[in-house]
Amino acid sequence: MFAHAAPGASTPHAPPTYRHVLSPAAFTVHNPLRVVALIDSDAFYAACEQVRLGLDPDRPIAVQQWQGLIAINYPARKYGITRMMSVTEAKKKCPALICVHVMTYREGSRTPGYYADAQPSTHKVSLDYYRRESIKVLRIFQSTLPGAEVERASIDEAFFDLSAPVREELLKRYPYLAQVPADAPEGMDSPLPAAPVIDWAGKGHVLPVREGEGAEEEADDGWADVALSIGAEMVDRVRQEVRAQLGYTTSAGIARNKTMAKLCASCKKPFGQTILRDAAIPLFLRPMPFQKIRFLGGKLGDAIASAYDATTIGDLLSVSREDMQAQFGEEAGWVHQILRGEEYAEVRERTGVKSMLASKNVRPAIKTFAEGQHWLRVLASELALRLEEAREATPGVWPKTLVLHLRQAGEPARSRQCPFPFTPALSDEPIARVGERLLRELVGPGERIHKEVFNVSLGFAGLELGEQGQRSIVGFFGGREPEPPAELGGKRKRSATQERERATPSPEAERLGSTSNSNSNPNSNSNSPAPPKPIQRPQSQPSYTCPRCAKVLRPLASAAGEGEGEGDREEELARLLELLRAEHEDFHFALDLQAEDAVLEPVPAPAPAREERGEAGREREAPRKKRKRKEKEREGIAAYFQKR
Structure with missing residues (x-):
């Protein structure tokens, strides 16, 4: 969770050397010339609606979801209007306020729309429009700064590691840095020569080193500050490009790490950017409530506040690292670092969406299977559209699994999942059909649902390039399969939560094969599974015996299709057996996870004599x-x- 300084790593105030500029081995998060930025879209949802409707940006605009406000632009904020305020209350404060309801899905609609009659009982909120606009912004980020690492942090903000393009620009402007002087006393490890004076005009708001007007100018400029100034120019260019192409304004923070960039990005909103130099960090952080820092809120923040009677970062600066580690453990060294502006988390470029979820808090609650079918079809429409967009961006991407989650009155959340077969004609129909099967498994037979459902979620997991031999939706429901897609992809690694959800073998596994058990303990909870035995593939019917529970798995001969050549049939049976084995091993792995949880939280039992x-x-x-x-x-x- 937390990134620590490596032994011997450069401190934020270590003088940059030629090695930091020229050696690829020094291009790390500990490099004193590192530049990180956060760009945050200003009131993004409201800005999207303002641009879509062609409204004057100076007019007060709010985005509503049912009767509550979820986004307010800056002109509207001047009237004291805040998020979660009701539309009625907001219009009392500002009668000229323009309220735009988010798009919604309704049953039978392939795409969301702006419906005047949208009601919570019949429609489902859609943020698809904002998601699509966010992707447009991200593409401008990537195209304008192709050499930077870009991490999309949320729908309206992204981190940039600008170190590589800044270093390249540094060598262009100051070519004498590209060659280590012959008389350099320590060779590559010799400090760089004195840095030039920086002209900060037009680069953004420079946070001061000390209190007082004009104090931002009174600091000794070093090469780390030169790097920040170049990074600020690049960030400004990106922000101007977003405004020119899409009409959206953004704000930014430029610093040496992600946390500092995030904290200073909000200093000059809207449409401003702030630069935080190393020398300005103490003055900037000292009066700040320490729980404003990510991971220092909640229970941990309350515990720290109680232990040291602290509210601000300044209140905690007298606490030594040893004291904090004695109180909160070895990992608390991270807290000691971040309170001083030190952090070494990487900006990680995300390669693509791995999952999708459509969720609905149902009002009134679902009481019948038919009502559940209605909402499943609404959710399926959203998933179909989002998957279609994902496939346009990454041709061949397809989900491994469809997952259904339910929350019922007086019950913990429950879920079912199963493989989602490939279909060449993507629509909401196959998603809804598979979802209805999972719903039936969760609520049982009959039309009446005995415990009301107040939340239903339908989602895709494991999005990746489709595998050769991927089962089609036709085969999933019992028919012949078309040719599989040509794209190839690797197997995904499931999270612990997903493994728990797989504790019950899916209907697909039951359809593909039969099982027999010669062991009286099928639910073996061994945490160290024995190496699997080789899969036996006789010509008649292949089988696999589980080394943990001795269960014998055999694919149904009918599942391999009829009328195929013997070689093709054997290959198909072997593939189905491989699916059965993987499903069964998942089952044991989930039991192992449950067993670990049971050990952590045992149910007390009376001790025997x-x-x-x-x-x-x-x-x-x-x-x-x-x-x-x-x-x-x-x-x-x-x-x-x-x-x-």
């Missing part, structure tokens, strides 16, 4: 010791980020 315990008593001691080890691992700062 001493004379009755014997071997069974000793067997019970092992989980207790394991639980202590797990609890010890959760001590310190990490405990504030885990569920108990």
Whole structure:
């Protein structure tokens, strides 16, 4: 979760050397010439509607969802209008306020629209328009600065690591840095010569080093500040390009790491940018509430505030690293660093969407299967459109799994998932059909749902390039399959949450094959699975025996299709067996995860009498010791980020 300084790494105030400019091995997060920026779109949803409708940007505009406001532009904020305020209350403050309802889906509509009769009981909110506009902004970021690393942080903001293009520009402007002088006393590790004086005019708001008017000018400019000034020029160019092409204004922060860039980006909103030099960090951070920093809010923030009677970052600067680590564990060294503006998290370029989710809080609650079908079709329309857009951006991408989540009155969240087969003609119909199968599994037979459903979510997981041999939607429902897609892709790594959801084998596994069990303990919870036995593939019917529970898996011969050549049929049976084996191993892995959770939070049981315990008593001691080890691992700062 947290990035720490490497042993021997440069501190923020270490003088840059020729190595930092010329050696690729020094191009790391610890380089003193590093430049990171955050660009944040100003009131993005409201700006999207203002541009779409061709409204004057000086007019007060708000975006509403049902009767509440979810976005307010800056002219409207002058009237004291805030997010989550009701439309009625907002219009009392500003009668001229223009309220635009977000797009919604309704049953039978292939795409969302701006419906005047949109109601929570019949429609589902859509943010697709804002998502598409966000992608346009991101593409301008990438095309304007092709040498930068860009990490999309949310729908309306992105981080940039500008170190590479800044270093390239640095060598163009100051070519004497490209050659280590012959008389340099330490060779590549010799400090760079004195930096030139920086003209900060037009580069943005430069945070001061000390209090007082004009104090921002009184700092010793070094090469790290030169790098920041070049980065500021690049950020301004990107922001101007977004405004010219799309009409949206943005604000930005430029600093040496992600956290500092994020914190200073809001200093000059809207349509401004702020530069935070190393020398200005103490004055900037000292009066700031420390819980404003990411990860220092919530329970951890409350614990720190209580332990040190602190509110601001300045209140905590007298606390030593050793004291903080003694109080909150070894990981608390990160807190000590970030309070001083030090952070080493990477800007990670995200390669693409891995999952999609459409969710609806249902009012009134779903009471019948037919009502559930209605909402599934609405959610399926949204997923179909989003998958279509993803395939336009990345041809061949396809989800591995369709997942249905339900929340019912008085019950914990429940879910079912199954493989989602490929279909050449993408529409909401196959998504809804598979979703209805999962719904039936969750609520049981009959029209009446015994416990009302107040939230339903339908989502895709594991989006990646389609695999050779991917099952089609026709084959999924019992028919012959068309030719599989030509794209190839690797297998995805599932999260722990997804593995728990796979604890029950999917309907697809049951359809593809049959099982037999010769072991009286099919739910073996061994945390160290034995190496799987080789898959046996006799010509008649291949099978696989699980080394953990001795269950025998066999694909149904009918699932391989009829009328095919013997060689093709054997290949198909082998492929189906591979799917069965993977599904079964997932099942054991999920049981292992559940077993670990059970050890962490055991249900207390009365201890038997001493004379009755014997071997069974000793067997019970092992989980207790394991639980202590797990609890010890959760001590310190990490405990504030885990569920108990």
